[in-house]
Amino acid sequence: GQNIDQPTEMTATEGAIVQINCTYQTSGFNGLFWYQQHAGEAPTFLSYNVLDGLEEKGRFSSFLSRSKGYSYLLLKELQMKDSASYLCAVRDVGSQGNLIFGKGTKLSVKP
Amino acid sequence: DGGITQSPKYLFRKEGQNVTLSCEQNLNHDAMYWYRQDPGQGLRLIYYSQIVNDFQKGDIAEGYSVSREKKESFPLTVTSAQKNPTAFYLCASSVGDDEQFFGPGTRLTVL
Numbered sequence: 001g002q003n004i005d006q007p008t009e010m011t012a013t014e015g016a017i018v019q020i021n022c023t024y025q026t027s028g029f030n031g032l033f034w035y036q037q038h039a040g041e042a043p044t045f046l047s048y049n050v051l052d053g054l055e056e057k058g059r060f061s062s063f064l065s066r067s068k069g070y071s072y073l074l075l076k077e078l079q080m081k082d083s084a085s086y087l088c089a090v091r092d093v094g095s096q097g098n099l100i101f102g103k104g105t106k107l108s109v110k111p
Numbered sequence: 112d113g114g115i116t117q118s119p120k121y122l123f124r125k126e127g128q129n130v131t132l133s134c135e136q137n138l139n140h141d142a143m144y145w146y147r148q149d150p151g152q153g154l155r156l157i158y159y160s161q162i163v164n165d166f167q168k169g170d171i172a173e174g175y176s177v178s179r180e181k182k183e184s185f186p187l188t189v190t191s192a193q194k195n196p197t198a199f200y201l202c203a204s205s206v207g208d209d210e211q212f213f214g215p216g217t218r219l220t221v222l
Contacts, residue, residue, distance in 0.1 A: 004153065033210060042201065042213035043154075087153070097208060098144075098169065101153035 002026050002095065004102035006088050011108045012078055020073045020086050020105045028093025034062050034073045035087040037104065043087055046073070075107075083109045113138045117202050117214035124189070124196070124221050132187045132217045134202035143185040144211065147171060148199040157200075160185055189219065197221045 003025045012018040024032070031050040035043035047055055049064035049071060061074040073086055085104040092100050115136040124130045136143065142161050146154040156169030160179040174193025179185050185204075189196045199218050203211040 008151075031208070040199075040216075040218075042215050045210040045212070048210060089154075091208065095170075096167070098156055098159065099154075099211065101146075101155075103151060103153045 002090075002092055002100050004088055004090055004100055006086075006102040006105045008103070009106045009108070011110060012075075014078055014080060014109055014111050016078050017074065017076050018078060018107065020075070020088075020107065022071045022073070022088035022102060024069050024071070024088070024090045024100075024102075026090050026092040026094065026100065029066060029069075029090060030093050030097065031091040032062075032064055032071050033089045033091070033099065034060075034071075035089065037085045037087055039084075046086075078109050080109050080111070083107060115202060115204055115212055115214040117200075117217050119217060120215065122217055122219045124219060126221060127191045129188055129190050130219065132189065132200055132202075132219070134185045134187065134214055135183055136185075136204045136212075136214075137183060138204055138212060139182070140204035140206055140212070141182070142205045142207065143179065144203040144205075145169075145175070145177065145185070145187045146201045146203065148201060148216075154201065157187065 005023045034046040037043040047062035059076045087104045088102040089099040118133045144159045145157040158177040160166035176188045202214040205211040
């Protein structure tokens with residue numbers, strides 16, 4: 001079956017580093033996406049991993065281990081505007097290549 | 112500026128009425144998608160279209176219908192057969208399996 005797990009909520013302090021984990025089980029993995037979604041707004045693309053390892057993009061990095069079915073999103077130098085939900089989505093060959101989304105992690109950044 | 116638009120932003124419907132949600136993109140993307148987002152749940156795929164004049168059911172297609180007569184447009188009709196239509200509806204588009212770009216969403220409320 002298909003399953004994507006993320007923590008429901010996290011809290012962190014402005015200027016700190018936070019790691020948001022995502023574990024998945026799919027019938028045919030073909031890539032993992034991270035999106036940011038502010039309340040009531042559209043999700044926006046953050047990163048994409050299809051091979052094992054770390055992808056870095058400014059303050060945001062994403063890691064993938066296919067053998068462990070595990071990814072994380074790392075946010076550095078947290079800012080108040082980073083308060084949002086972070087969505088993990090896996091492309092599943094078994095679902096006609098469509099994205100399977102986790103329930104999202106709501107991150108609150110405190111001063 | 113290229114982008115994806117949805118209208119209206121808020122929509123109220125009486126029980127038993129059909130309503131149509133608009134989605135337009137000028138990104139020249141072949142693929143378009145409709146998702147539904149409920150509180151505490153991940154995005155769920157309603158319908159998708161990989162090319163003009165063709166579309167497929169997603170995971171929760173019952174009570175919904177779509178058309179794809181033009182590359183730029185992918186309207187979603189929520190019919191009276193959808194038992195619990197109150198939700199946030201998101202339209203997205205992509206180039207093949209690349210990242211999906213989302214519209215601003217339509218919040219539908221059944222009165």
